[in-house]
Amino acid sequence: MLCAQGVAAPLMLSSLVLHLARANLHPGCLKVSDILSCSNIGLEEIPNQLPVTAATLDFNHNRLVRLEEGKFAGLPHLVTLRLAHNQLRTLSPGTFQNASTLHHLDLSSNLLYKVDNHYFQELVEMEELLLFNNHIVRVESHALIGLVNLRKAYLSHNRLTDFPFFSIQEHSHQFLVTLDLSSNRMPKLPLDDIAALPVSVQRGLFLHNNSLICECAMYGMFRQWEQKGYVSVKDYRKEYTCLLYGEPRASVQFLEHAKTWRFFENCTIKLPSLVEMEINVVKVDVGNSALLECQTSLKGPHLIYQWVSPRQEYIALPGNNNTMRMYANGSLEIIAVQMEDAGVYWCMVLDRQQSRNETREVNVTVTQQQHEDEHFNTGFTTLLGCVVSLVLVLMYLYLTPCRCWCRKQAPPATPSPANECSAQSSILTPTPPATTEGPGRKVSNNKHVVFLEPIKEAQNGKPREALTSEHPKLHILRSDADSVTSVFSDTTIVP
Template sequence: MLCSQGVAAPLMLSSLMLHLTWASLNPGCVKVSDILSCSNLGLEQVPKQLPATAATLDFNHNHLVQLEEGSFAGLPHLVTLRLAHNRLSNLSPGTFRNTSGLRHLDLSSNQLHKVDNYYFQELVSMEELLLFNNQIVRVESNALISLINLRKAYLSHNRLTDFPFFSIQEHSHHFLVTLDLSSNRMPKLPLEDIAALPASVQGGVFLHNNSLICECAMYGMFRQWEQKGFLSVKDYREEHTCLVYGEPRASVQFLEHSRFFENCSIKAQGLLGDAENNLHVIAGDPAVLECQTSLRGQHLIYQWVSPHQEYIAPPGNNNAMRMYANGSLEILEARIEDSGVYWCMVLDRLQSRNETWEVNVTVTMRDHVVEPFNTGFTTLLGCVVSLVLVLMYLYLTPCRCWCRKQPPPATPSPANECSAQSSILTPTPPATTEGPGRKAGNHSIVPDVWTTVSSPP
């Protein structure tokens, strides 16, 4: 016990001396566990000596103008770096050398003018990149190519007039779900490049508050995103504006007021709808969603995303959906709430490629045809019953003249014939009405028949 204490004591003392030495060189910084905060200290450069155990560095709200090459080298555990609200106008080559484990980088609210190709080429583990509220006018075509694990990129509130959508349409960013390009100065959008983006990326592209010129194809794309329930449109509906004839003073909220696009052709509005597969299902029935892909091989990985942003992987989930080896997704018993757009993502890890496929599922209640059948059957049954009653009346009605003895008539007369059929079916009364109990006239044939029958012999 004494020996172990004797060994541990020098190590603790050495660590304490190192911490005191570092603190004396960086007054005002606060270190808690693996977090180092040097925010709001008026620093003009990053301290030369940084603790090797730091996982989070916070240099927000300082006066940093430039970052030197290898400013953050020697920090093997660095995961988060915050450099917001400084005066950085560019990044030197090699700034993030030997920081491949960095996953969260905040460069927002600086004075960056562009995003060059070499800025982030070492950051292969990057997941979240914040570049909003700068002065960026251009993003180079390969600036994000190395960020293969990127999930969220924020470039809003800049001065972008375009963006290289084609650089991420080759399915190089498997995990990208948010690309915020709102509040920039883009007049037109490369709709074909956007259409080539994976469906998971399209659902997270934010383009509101730009200087878009009103045109049918642009309007059709956003209308389709609205129908798919994309949050980028749903949550910022009123902030989607365009300029009529490019006139800055003629801005219109085109999702709220669509009368300017009433003459747009369906073809223009359906620009992104060619790759969709529509599936109609009756509630309660099973449905199989096929995942169509051009990728081939034994190393494909399939995954589905439901309309409720729920990831579904083999063998399925919640006993409501089942996945098969070929990527097909089966809805065991379709419900109304299962309606929406399903995304199938296919990943080929050997070739670092992936593809997506959309299936638009519409679940409706079963149409009941019982009512028309009942109406027809009831009508038919009524006709049969009516016919039976008529036949019974014609042939089974008792006639009293057959049961009573009547004096033979002096002369045969149609009036003395006891026939219910003649009484009912004779359309015109006889011209002569001789006989007992008859009156001359052309009216009341049936009452006269009953009078003759009921008179005593």
Template sequence: MLCAQGVATPLMLSSFLLQLVRADLPSGCLIASDILSCTNLSLEHVPVELPIMVATLDFNHNCLKQLDDGSFAGLPNLDTLRLAHNWLSELTPGTFRNTSSIRHLDLSSNQLNVIEEHYFQELVGLKELLLYNNRIVRVESNALKGLTNLRKAYLSHNRLTDFPFFSVQENANLITLDLSSNRLPNLPVEYIFGLQESIQRGLFLHNNSLHCDCSMYIMFKHWEQRGFNSVKDFREEHTCLLYGEPRASVRFLQHMRYFENCTLKPYVETESLTADAGDLLLLDCKTSLMGKHLTFLWVSPQKEYIAPPGNTRLRMYTNGTLEILAVQTNDSGIYLCMVLNHQESRNEAREVNVTVVEKHHEDEPFNTGYTTLLCCVVSLVLVLMYLYLTPCRCWCRKQPPLSMPSPANECSAQSSIMSPTPPATTEGPGHKVSNNKHVAFMEPIKETQNGRPRAALAPDHPRLTVTRSDADSVTSVFSDVTIVP
């Protein structure tokens, strides 16, 4: 049955059927869209001709014992290859030649014994590798080193007694590394702590044959305190052997009385230092361990291991002090110091968070904050001077007697308003002094003409006699605003 998304044209169908005829697939293989499944057919060899359009190949549950050179070459769209539950004990060099498009490879439940360096070198795009439930006793040092896109690697239920952790140290995409249910007796704690935190969070090490010691215990307790799921989800399955005795297995995350002498405090505290670029920086590895059998090791933020005597820029002394010559901004980060006492099987560690900043130039004569404050004060003084010390053109002139109307009196009303004391004369023609010392106003005028008050005849209206100059002065002061007594 042929299933394809969308509408398949007769030309596409005929081309695909032609590929199937040429492929000469074994009886029982099923193909749907770009998926070819030949499972549980007792196949001993991979078919020579495969459809070029295939993206997923499934050969699970067969009797494959060998994969020839270029078995899957010529399949540009191949993304997923499933070879689980077969009898593969090794991989021929060139097996995955011209198959850089593979993203998911399943080799679980086979008979693989050693993962050699050449097995996956050509799978540069590989993201998921399944190798669990084999008989693997060794993974060569560079077998996984070139897989920069690898995100998940499953090697549980094998016979590993060692693993090259340094080979995945620079793998920034790896988030899951399952080494559970193996035979690991000891863990290289200094290398594991040098891994990126994303790898440590997804590093599964439960159900191994670990020997109980402080370094191992401190590492797992540190992960538990950080809330790593690799420890939380399998807390009861983390066991170790007291004195290496298989019959003395201890769930060390639950029974902590066996590790009372182990120090956990160094993993919690972090010291912070700040240095100027170009300076000489000394980092002390403080420890409570005593004795002559101490071994010091530093791990830089770039995951570089530093041991005495160090290198050209990073020098290390026998007492554990790390010297950084001409420190630079890219030297910033967390430096981890580990102290090992092999005689007493004790371990301590210390983190130093270093921040390197560029040197500041000499301070300016005036601080920016004080300068801004001074500008604000000066601006405020100028505003107050403008509001309260604005000169009036009337104050600068000699005031003529009020009995003689003149143009100079046009500021008299304004002067009386601005002055805090009453005017010199208390009465005048048509004027009345208010009880309010700050305001002078006029009696209401009944007649107007052209928007200006018109003077009434003195005999008929003795109290409404207004000179023209006075009317003009009121109008000029109040700018034609109607005055209501």
């Protein structure tokens, strides 16, 4: 009895705590499995008690002004936190204390005016950070250094005049593939720092809709990115503008219109510290496998390899969704190549011990298999041959000159095999019938036999009446039994 009470007591206590936690939630919140949604209910502060099992917290579209220290501590499964469309102006130290499991943080559409160094120090697992549509004028130099697993950062539609590009290095941000700084107020770009960025970051560095001043080095960098097919330039060509001579009214689309090229025609396009990389080209047919080699001068057993696909997908060991396979030496195999797999792949090699890294570019070209074209050519040739054969047959049937009934001649007085146009002699035989060339000469023995239904003879050797009804042609020769007999006889007729 005491044992049973000892077991029941903790259960009752946990049930009471869970009931109290549910009681403290705002009535407008909705909890479904591991998701707690409290969006658009007018909250001015985060509830004190949050479900321990929560993996996603949604507080979008509320009136939050501040976040208390340690508010998200004690949530071991928290992965996604949405705080967009609130009134947050700053984040106090320790806001995300003990929230190291957080992967996705949305602070967009708030009133933040800067990003301090202490904001995200604890978020070592952060992958996606949304800070767009704020009032940010400055990002501190060490604000993003602790985000070693960061893949995407969005800071567009703010008031930035510069950005600490030097704080993003390949050995510290090896997974970063998207950095959106578009629609800000940057007049000049630190080209040396940008050139030192990892290639994967340069491909996904969005700088359109800024207040850039037209200059040769800036123009050359974007032209080079355009030639390499970087998505950040290719998809936003019309939105890359610069100010001629610094005048706001003289804004030109320097990648779109040819007339603006005159301003840069005397420029010597040469970027400092920008090293040309070796480009490897791989051609493969659809459906075949392709092996991309990651060629590097770095040596040693401690190398780390990563790949970035043309669709901005990060690929590491052992591969990606059973479509791509990686090997220990850094090679990447595309198992069954499709047309959408074409593009530029980037291989990044990192040596943590010596703090060295290299980047290689592999251009994959996908073509259709040649035997498909051969099948098409063979089918087309066969069809053409059939059409030609059909035309020849029709020409033979309808355009061959006739020998007898087409000619308007007076019929002879006495029918004879020499001039008789019977079905047997003119239609059923491929050669004209034999004729006698003069009195006493025999008809040629070159016979062309046509197999007809055997003639039923009467007792006197003459054909029956039924034969003439079945064969109308013979009805004309009915009056002359000898002529009918001569058609089907092997004996020579002597006049």
